[in-house]
Amino acid sequence: MSDGAAPPSSMSELADYRHRMRHSAAHIMADIVRRLFPEAKLAIGPPTEDGFYYDFLVSRPFTPEDVAAIEAQMREVVAQGVAFQRQEVSRGEAKALFAQEPFKQEIIDGIPPGEAISIYRHGAFVDLCEGPHVTSTSEVKALKLLEVAGAYWRGDEHNPMLQRIYGTAFESQEALDEHLERLEEARRRDHRRLGRELDLFLFDPIAPASPFFLPKGAIVYNLLIQYVRGLYDRYGYQEVITPQIFSTELWKRSGHYEAYRENMYFTTVDDREYGVKPMNCPGHALMYASRLRSYRDLPVRYADFGRLHRYERSGVTHGLTRVRTFSQDDAHIFCRPDQIHQEVKSFAGMVEEAYRLFQFPKPRVALSLRPDPRVGTDAMWDRAEAALEEVLQALELTYERKPGEGAFYGPKVDFFIADALGREWQLGTVQLDFSLPERFDLEYIGDDGSPQRPVVIHRAMLGSLERFLGVLIEHYGGAFPVWLAPVQAVLIPIADRHGEYAQQVAQALKARGLRVQVDDRNERMNAKIRDAQLQKTPYMLVAGDREAAEGNAAVRLRSGENLGPRPVAEVIDLMLEAVAARR
């Protein structure tokens, strides 16, 4: 593509163009940083899904003023239309060219012998780079630097801390503006930000990646559990409560010690090694095995909200959506092979019901099929895959088949939902498991009196409740539906003399199980309304002379809608109706 060419038309061409252009923008940025901070050492500067970044070793963090100056000078280079030129060099040439760049030296040393080493130049700037790039700096049509963050060299906290400048670039100012608007919306909805603003949860480095749910967050968390329990009641699950710390003998038997040890926490008690559970399945297998089961007792469906712990590197943890400790709406179904179809169908129905309630669009569904190597016979896999596929078809779910992507222990179906920003999250999963029953020698007595092997179905609908809550906060932008709102109504007395009446109304609401607060601060009414709106409280109930005299409350919704004065009994009915309908 030549200087000034029209942006490409097809999606893949566009993606390719953006990739090259953003990569080039990263070079332009490094060029300018080098001019403004001659002592800066360059690390790496790749394009990303939504933009680009470059990491620099500098003596002090970049200030907002630095970033503005860098951006301004980048635009000048863009305006100058400087050409990018590729050149292959020998290892010796490369080492000499980047003699002052310790990170580049490390990269060069990591390139396998015999592999080509290329550099890219634009103007006087040269970078060790595989490319590809646009032909000229002028092809970077619209750019914006976004933020600065610390980042360890190669993501390892034992390495030096670098300064990373993030930016993005688009084919037009319009596309850039749209993107920045989306970013702003994502920032507004960021659950970490809303978690603080709405007093939902906090984090503390003394327990990394382990949320502390404040009272309001705990209300929502417990309501999610209560909702799932209601479903369990209807769908025939039985809740159990199991230990968290088991001898490693259990984890050896289950296979976790071999395959999952890196993610587990271990402790030693009485000279015996114990592991903190990352999953509930082995504990449930023990409970299943604790008594004789007949074919008529199946399916057994054990649900467990037990707390799990899984080690994640500190570089990858993120708010509530990637934590080291969480609970799941986890359950294991022990069933006969002939019951798989019905169990999966029932689960898919529950998933559909729940996702609809949370106003998620129809989930994207992936069916992962037999991999190599695997356990179990081909006949088992045939039947299991067919059962899953039949259910998906019967429910008219569009799904994608993923040959070879099943777990070694069985095929699975994953449910992905898109949140209000169009980002996808894997929430639900249903996995057949032929291995666990073998490992724990699980049996039931068949109708012919002979011992049979049950199938285990692992299934979760919301997945990690912590992650689900994070997704939900962003999905709703913090404005939870009435049934989930930690505070459903704020009573706002107009003046001090209305405080008593406001308390009476609040008591009447509380007596009906509604969650309500009285804002009796010494503030003006409008300030209280604004604060309640910022807290995304569904109902603001204003009480002044007239309301007190008439037994009313003036109802405002967080949307801004003003329903005017209503009898308190009517307000209660209105709210209870919204709660009952889980709106």
Next chain:
Amino acid sequence: MSDGAAPPSSMSELADYRHRMRHSAAHIMADIVRRLFPEAKLAIGPPTEDGFYYDFLVSRPFTPEDVAAIEAQMREVVAQGVAFQRQEVSRGEAKALFAQEPFKQEIIDGIPPGEAISIYRHGAFVDLCEGPHVTSTSEVKALKLLEVAGAYWRGDEHNPMLQRIYGTAFESQEALDEHLERLEEARRRDHRRLGRELDLFLFDPIAPASPFFLPKGAIVYNLLIQYVRGLYDRYGYQEVITPQIFSTELWKRSGHYEAYRENMYFTTVDDREYGVKPMNCPGHALMYASRLRSYRDLPVRYADFGRLHRYERSGVTHGLTRVRTFSQDDAHIFCRPDQIHQEVKSFAGMVEEAYRLFQFPKPRVALSLRPDPRVGTDAMWDRAEAALEEVLQALELTYERKPGEGAFYGPKVDFFIADALGREWQLGTVQLDFSLPERFDLEYIGDDGSPQRPVVIHRAMLGSLERFLGVLIEHYGGAFPVWLAPVQAVLIPIADRHGEYAQQVAQALKARGLRVQVDDRNERMNAKIRDAQLQKTPYMLVAGDREAAEGNAAVRLRSGENLGPRPVAEVIDLMLEAVAARR
């Protein structure tokens, strides 16, 4: 007391007599064991609160036949009226006398130099013993050997395993019979036994002293939490959810690392030591400190059902009542010093309400006062102790003052309840804490704008829910009141053809939130009724031709009472009324 003397009249005389007599019975038992098992090595044989035991090193465990033979020969020695004789010996004489007894040698070596060493003889048997004893074997009026169990020498699992024979002795056959009856009742109510029989929970050595709650046990457990949550709502508590694994920096700051490390589990993550929480307080202190607090924001009451882990030696764990992992109805109140009185009063009211519900008698109350050393000023202690004492007096609770028995961080009140067998359990506690606020530098802004130190109140009402459930099972003998019963009604179709009607009735009950099962096994009605009674199911609803035709169910209670046929709607009302009243 001479041979054949009348049993003593006063309680303390009786206790003293029983102590000596049981001690003598232990010697008689050792004498007989030695005659029957000449190779047996003697360890120790003390009297206990309810009887006596003796530990022996033998080549094989004692059989029931051995025990019967030992008991029979003991009776002969009793009948012979052999005198007990005390003698002081030198260390050298003692060592020589027990040359064949390695455990006695160890005991002798442990006696401080200069201390008198005594032996007791009866007939040819001699034992190293401090006494005291009765004068003659004939004073052991009524004896019974009870059971055999393994026990490590000195309770240490690294030592040899000994065989312990338990027995008891009383001043009359009548007193013995009464005691055996109590033991039998305790055995019938033993929560470990009922836990198995009623499918409430199980244990597995893969997670020692860590209960697995089966579906029925989990129902009761969750109902207890739900009940406490209802109280929290009314008493102004806010539930929070906090991490379980914290850096040891937290435990150093809280003082647990210094004072409680032996009972904690540790793990290493990213080269940093972490401790699994044994208590919730430090986490709550962090939450309190996470924002600025004003005097008007207090009290803050954080409730937490978080799972705790505390190491207990395997020798002392016991069923649900002493476990290594449990949750408490735990809360921490952060308040101003002037709020202590009201907070303790409110808590004591909640305790009274709850204990009454569970049909416990009025609790015994102990007030533990300032110890040495302690933190805080005398003025603080004066005020805190006075606050506690005033509340106890205002509530007209009889209490015992325990000078010097408070924690170093503050005075406390403990609530003990007696279960149906008269055994006492410490359940509730309320402890003032002046230390935690210092350690975590907790503050609030006083009405004069200056930073002030809040007081922390640790309080639990039921204590460990695991332990409480264990106590409750024994208290009710497994017959939970209707609101707590895991299965509230069993539908019993008389014949196969009534199965459908039974299912309809069950659905009608379920639709009203009642927990119900249909016993559609191919068994006779009487067998089903007996099984439901053994399961302590409150309502048995029998359905035959007549009931089906008339829309009735024939109601039987687990007490054996037969209410006869009742319309299903009436049965539902009856049950819902019992649930609502928490009967």
